[in-house]
Structures are given as C-alpha cells and as structure tokens.
Amino acid sequence: MLSVDDFSRQCVVVQGLVQVIKDNLKNGDLTSPIGKDIVDENYRQDSPMIPSRDKWAGQAEMLANRVNKNERKLRKWRKTQQVGCYRMYYLDIPELPMLIDWYEGRLHISTRHRPHDHLEQWIGFLAAHLAEQLGVARSDLFIKHRKLGRGGSQYPALSSEGRILEVGEGGHKFLVNLSDYLDTGLFLDHRTTRQMVQREAAGKRFLNIFAYTGSFTVYAAAGGASSTTSIDLSNTYLNVAKENMKLNGFTGSQHRFLKQDVLGMLRKKNVTPRFDLAVMDAPTVSRSKAMNDSLVIQDDYVWMLNALLQSISPEGVVYFSCNLSDFKFDKQAVRASEIADITEQTIPPDFKTKCPHKCFRLVK
Numbered sequence: 001m002l003s004v005d006d007f008s009r010q011c012v013v014v015q016g017l018v019q020v021i022k023d024n025l026k027n028g029d030l031t032s033p034i035g036k037d038i039v040d041e042n043y044r045q046d047s048p049m050i051p052s053r054d055k056w057a058g059q060a061e062m063l064a065n066r067v068n069k070n071e072r073k074l075r076k077w078r079k080t081q082q083v084g085c086y087r088m089y090y091l092d093i094p095e096l097p098m099l100i101d102w103y104e105g106r107l108h109i110s111t112r113h114r115p116h117d118h119l120e121q122w123i124g125f126l127a128a129h130l131a132e133q134l135g136v137a138r139s140d141l142f143i144k145h146r147k148l149g150r151g152g153s154q155y156p157a158l159s160s161e162g163r164i165l166e167v168g169e170g171g172h173k174f175l176v177n178l179s180d181y182l183d184t185g186l187f188l189d190h191r192t193t194r195q196m197v198q199r200e201a202a203g204k205r206f207l208n209i210f211a212y213t214g215s216f217t218v219y220a221a222a223g224g225a226s227s228t229t230s231i232d233l234s235n236t237y238l239n240v241a242k243e244n245m246k247l248n249g250f251t252g253s254q255h256r257f258l259k260q261d262v263l264g265m266l267r268k269k270n271v272t273p274r275f276d277l278a279v280m281d282a283p284t285v286s287r288s289k290a291m292n293d294s295l296v297i298q299d300d301y302v303w304m305l306n307a308l309l310q311s312i313s314p315e316g317v318v319y320f321s322c323n324l325s326d327f328k329f330d331k332q333a334v335r336a337s338e339i340a341d342i343t344e345q346t347i348p349p350d351f352k353t354k355c356p357h358k359c360f361r362l363v364k
C-alpha cells in the first residue's frame with residue numbers, strides 16, 4: 001500500500017498537485033496504479049474541491065479516446081521512421097487544453113493556461129486515467145503547468161527532481177529532463193528541421209545561436225560540419241549541449257560552446273564571414289537579468305538576421321525559426337539572395353494539426 005508521501009516521491013507531479021493531494025486526502029492510502037484511486041476513492045463526490053467528478057470522468061475518457069485515435073494515425077510513420085519521442089496530443093479538444101508528449105515510455109503532460117480553478121486536481125485526474133490506459137507507471141508520469149518565473153523568465157525550474165533520461169532521435173542520443181523544466185531539452189517540433197540541417201552540414205562551419213541544449217549542433221556535427229559554435233545565455237543549457245555532443249562522440253576544440261548574449265553579439269556588427277551554415281531558433285520574447293537588452297522577435301528579426309548574415313560566407317545558409325504563430329516575414333527588409341518559407345516542410349506528422357513554429361531558409 002502506498003502512502004501519499006510514497007505517491008509524491010514516485011509520481012512526478014509538479015506545481016502544487018502533490019500538496020493539494022496531501023491537503024485534501026488526510027486518510028489517503030493509495031492502492032491502485034497511477035493514483036487513479038486518488039480521485040476515485042479519496043476525492044468524494046461531495047468534496048468542495050471537486051465541482052463535477054462525472055464531468056471529469058467523461059473528459060478523461062474523451063482524452064484517452066483522442067490520444068488513441070492520434071496514436072493509430074501516427075503508428076505507421078513512427079514505426080518506419082523509428083520515432084521514440086513524439087507528440088500524442090496537441091490542444092486537440094478546446095476544453096482539454098494540454099500538450100501530451102511520449103518520451104520512450106514516459107508521459108509528459110503540460111498545460112498552456114489554467115482551464116479552471118481546480119487545475120491541479122483536474123489534470124491529475126485526467127493524467128492518471130490516461131497513464132493507466134497507456135500502461136505507464138506512476139514514476140514515468142510527469143505533469144507540469146506553465147507559470148512565469150520571477151522577472152518573467154520563461155524557463156523557470158519547476159522542481160529539482162533531476163530526472164534526466166537519455167533518448168534517441170534520428171540515430172542520435174539526447175538528454176531530456178522531464179521533471180524540472182516545462183521544456184524538456186528537446187523541442188520535438190523541429191525534428192525534421194534538424195534533419196535538414198544535418199543534410200547540408202558537410203564541411204561547413206556551423207553556428208547555432210540561442211542554442212539551448214544543442215540539438216541542432218548534434219545534427220550538424222553528425223552531418224560532417226567542420227566546426228560548430230553553440231551560443232546561449234544559459235550555462236545550464238550549454239552544459240547539456242556539451243553533454244549531448246559528448247554522448248554522440250563529438251568532442252574536440254572544433255566544437256565551441258559560448259555563454260554569450262546573442263543580441264550583444266549581433267549588435268557588434270562583425271563583418272568577417274566566419275560561418276557557412278547557421279541556425280537562429282529564437283525565443284518569441286527574451287528578457288533576463290543577465291543582459292540589459294530585450295528581444296521581441298517580431299520587432300527585432302530584421303536587424304538580427306541582417307547582422308547575422310554579415311557573419312555568413314557568400315551563398316551560406318541561415319535557418320531562422322520562431323514560435324510566434326502569426327509571425328510575418330518582410331522579405332524586402334532582409335538582405336538575403338533567397339528567402340523561402342519552409343514552415344510546411346518542417347512540421348512533422350505529430351505536429352500537423354497546429355502550427356508550432358514558423359521556419360525560413362535564407363541564402364546569403
């Protein structure tokens with residue numbers, strides 16, 4: 001028999017759910033898998049915390065059905081492409097606004113905004129039901145919801161559990177952290193873009209700005225880039241980038257990792273072309289204590305790309321991406337010889353229902 005404390009150790013549910021469970025289940029011994037009993041047995045119908053258990057049960061069923069339906073559609077693609085990490089559910093049903101990703105047997109569930117006041121209990125209920133349907137152990141269920149960090153940081157730590165796992169993608173290995181941050185370290189929507197970068201990296205000097213955990217860098221190195229430079233403001237992410245490169249056998253002084261403010265770097269207007277291939281997968285907005293500058297991608301992309309292109313050799317290529325769904329690109333304002341909107345080509349089958357990013361390929 002599991003106590004509530006055992007449950008909280010074994011099921012990684014962050015941002016208050018465990019506390020809510022503790023507060024509301026004073027007698028709670030949890031016996032059945034995935035905490036389903038938390039809501040079925042211990043949360044009584046007349047609990048003031050739960051407005052409508054029947055409604056939740058219906059929603060849980062609806063969610064599981066939709067995930068199954070999506071899974072059936074993706075099965076052939078997943079098997080032929082050997083995809084182990086993918087999106088199972090992407091805000092499909094308006095009243096169930098969540099993102100559900102599969103990481104080789106682990107279930108990662110996050111919400112984008114608060115659908116109602118009982119978020120923690122509600123999401124716990126739905127997640128528990130889904131995990132049970134999919135045969136996922138409670139220790140492999142991760143639930144998160146977005147809450148801006150102090151000063152508006154978009155990447156706050158949600159817990160310090162440190163459940164770091166190694167997963168595979170495209171024949172490469174990556175570390176993902178399912179427990180501590182809303183973003184896991186591997187943005188699954190850019191799986192196809194990463195393959196494109198790999199295909200044209202041979203012999204190129206590769207630059208990755210806003211590099212995060214270096215997933216583009218791993219693909220570029222695998223594609224035969226002669227050197228790689230990964231730049232990010234965060235030491236934590238750069239260390240993961242280094243680990244990811246090491247994990248795939250890419251070590252040596254030709255692979256550089258720089259903790260630097262990309263805006264400051266671009267504002268210096270370095271006119272010496274030092275790179276042949278670059279990726280700028282920029283955040284939509286960025287403000288941090290570490291820099292005195294701020295970035296709003298829709299306002300700043302023109303000068304940023306023009307500055308970046310100065311560091312690129314003639315006929316060199318820049319991949320530019322952002323997550324702003326209504327992003328508008330003014331092709332006249334950017335000094336490149338070719339600019340192609342490749343958004344459609346870069347969205348993999350598991351993200352087809354919603355446009356997760358905009359992506360452009362520029363030739364100097």
Ligand SMILES: C[S@@+](CC[C@H](N)C(=O)[O-])C[C@H]1O[C@@H](n2cnc3c(N)ncnc32)[C@H](O)[C@@H]1O
Binds near residue numbers: 231
């Ligand atoms: C959207 S992620 C980039 C995703 C990444 N390109 C990938 O492929 O997974 C944003 C990253 O930008 C970094 N960042 C934000 N503002 C920055 C700045 N001014 N200079 C450098 N890095 C910055 C963050 O630390 C974070 O790692």
